[in-house]
Amino acid sequence: MKTLPAFAPALAGDGPRPGDRDRAAAVRHPIAIERIDPDAVQVLRRLVRAGHVAYLVGGGVRDLLLGRAPKDFDVGTSARPLQVRALFRNCRIIGRRFRLAHVFFRDGKVIEVATFRRDPSSRSEHDEGTGRDLLIRSDNVYGEPHEDAARRDFTINGLFYDIEREQVIDHVGGLLDVQRRLLRTIGDPDVRLREDPVRILRAIKFAARLDLGIDPALYDAMVEHRGQLVRAAPARVLEEILRLLRGGAAHRSVALAWDTGALSVVLPEVASFLDDDAEGASLLWARLGACDRRQRAGRLPSDPVLLLALLSGALEEALHEARDPAAALDGFFEPLVRRLVLPRRMRERIRQVLYAQRRLATGRHAAIAGRDFYDDAVTWFCIEREARGQPVPEWARASPSRDASVRRDATRPAAG
Ligand code: ATP
Numbered sequence: 079m080k081t082l083p084a085f086a087p088a089l090a091g092d093g094p095r096p097g098d099r100d101r102a103a104a105v106r107h108p109i110a111i112e113r114i115d116p117d118a119v120q121v122l123r124r125l126v127r128a129g130h131v132a133y134l135v136g137g138g139v140r141d142l143l144l145g146r147a148p149k150d151f152d153v154g155t156s157a158r159p160l161q162v163r164a165l166f167r168n169c170r171i172i173g174r175r176f177r178l179a180h181v182f183f184r185d186g187k188v189i190e191v192a193t194f195r196r197d198p199s200s201r202s203e204h205d206e207g208t209g210r211d212l213l214i215r216s217d218n219v220y221g222e223p224h225e226d227a228a229r230r231d232f233t234i235n236g237l238f239y240d241i242e243r244e245q246v247i248d249h250v251g252g253l254l255d256v257q258r259r260l261l262r263t264i265g266d267p268d269v270r271l272r273e274d275p276v277r278i279l280r281a282i283k284f285a286a287r288l289d290l291g292i293d294p295a296l297y298d299a300m301v302e303h304r305g306q307l308v309r310a311a312p313a314r315v316l317e318e319i320l321r322l323l324r325g326g327a328a329h330r331s332v333a334l335a336w337d338t339g340a341l342s343v344v345l346p347e348v349a350s351f352l353d354d355d356a357e358g359a360s361l362l363w364a365r366l367g368a369c370d371r372r373q374r375a376g377r378l379p380s381d382p383v384l385l386l387a388l389l390s391g392a393l394e395e396a397l398h399e400a401r402d403p404a405a406a407l408d409g410f411f412e413p414l415v416r417r418l419v420l421p422r423r424m425r426e427r428i429r430q431v432l433y434a435q436r437r438l439a440t441g442r443h444a445a446i447a448g449r450d451f452y453d454d455a456v457t458w459f460c461i462e463r464e465a466r467g468q469p470v471p472e473w474a475r476a477s478p479s480r481d482a483s484v485r486r487d488a489t490r491p492a493a494g
């Protein structure tokens with residue numbers, strides 16, 4: 079039998095029990111079951127039938143409450159990963175730092191099931207002062223639902239939905255923020271952004287994509303701590319930049335990144351281009367707008383094309399009148415590779431797309447039609463035409479054949 083910690087007797091009597099907090103935070107708020115992925119519903123029901131607590135969590139709940147179709151349906155549960163695996167045949171445990179379960183369904187669909195956990199950096203009273211304890215901490219610190227809600231970034235992302243009781247479990251004041259359409263951190267924005275500066279880019283993404291107001295204290299903290307973004311892991315920063323571009327609100331996202339000054343930290347070349355070249359800037363906004371229209375039509379451009387749209391103005395400036403365009407291109411990318419660890423294949427694809435443009439402009443598209451960069455080259459050709467208000471030729475409108483929007487978001491962090 080486990081020995082109880084010294085404070086346990088105080089909880090044993092009439093004091094709070096696990097789950098009490100959830101009951102106190104529950105608000106009846108039915109969401110039509112048809113709006114929830116049937117496989118996620120099945121996962122939730124099976125967990126509950128086995129005696130576990132299980133809620134829909136994170137971005138899925140937020141999107142449902144905002145009247146949008148969620149991109150994915152994540153589940154939070156009191157069950158440990160091995161207990162989850164015991165319930166589902168089609169289940170794999172993933173993650174080294176934090177272990178969670180992936181339940182697989184038809185067509186490669188995955189429902190992510192994560193055990194409730196608390197933020198390993200939020201110390202409770204009894205480990206205060208034990209420096210050693212901090213060191214051995216990993217992300218694998220299981221917790222109560224309210225602790226799992228508190229570790230999340232924004233109040234609208236910290237909501238849970240109980241499908242059986244048709245209740246939203248709100249430990250963080252997120253429901254009111256959904257109603258007010260307001261983006262607010264859970265806790266002090268100064269602390270939360272310093273803990274993880276990538277949240278600055280996430281704030282921009284959510285505000286732009288979901289068309290939300292930003293809490294003034296959060297906005298101030300974004301501006302104040304934007305310099306900390308240089309300390310964040312480059313791969314995460316690049317991934318968040320790509321997410322800003324993929325969400326159908328690239329124009330609004332980049333404008334907000336520019337306004338807050340975050341852009342001048344992560345992509346100073348783009349920020350100074352926007353600062354200095356008003357005419358070039360309006361072409362850049364038009365290109366990003368063209369990317370957004372494609373996304374809304376279900377034809378999201380590939381990552382290299384999106385990135386090219388963002389870099390295009392600064393890139394053209396660097397290539398303008400260059401004697402050796404190849405060297406100028408390498409020179410342009412060099413600091414980006416250092417800052418963002420921009421993968422080689424991404425640079426290579428951007429180069430191929432740019433080099434193909436002259437062929438496409440002179441009607442020699444057939445010569446490269448079989449090449450693997452062809453679809454990207456044609457997409458960029460169309461974006462460029464649209465942005466400049468020029469007609470798009472029929473052959474270009476008919477291709478590309480591939481629909482890039484069906485691609486999965488394969489780089490989800492193990493955060494949720
Ligand atoms: P999207 O629709 O873009 O996927 P999302 O809210 O689902 O948005 P994810 O990055 O998929 O965002 O993360 C899932 C959940 O994990 C978030 O809703 C949030 O609760 C939590 N989360 C993700 N990143 C962080 C972070 N950096 N700090 C705290 N919580 C985070």
Ligand code: MG
Binds near residue numbers: 137149150
């Ligand atoms: Mg998500």
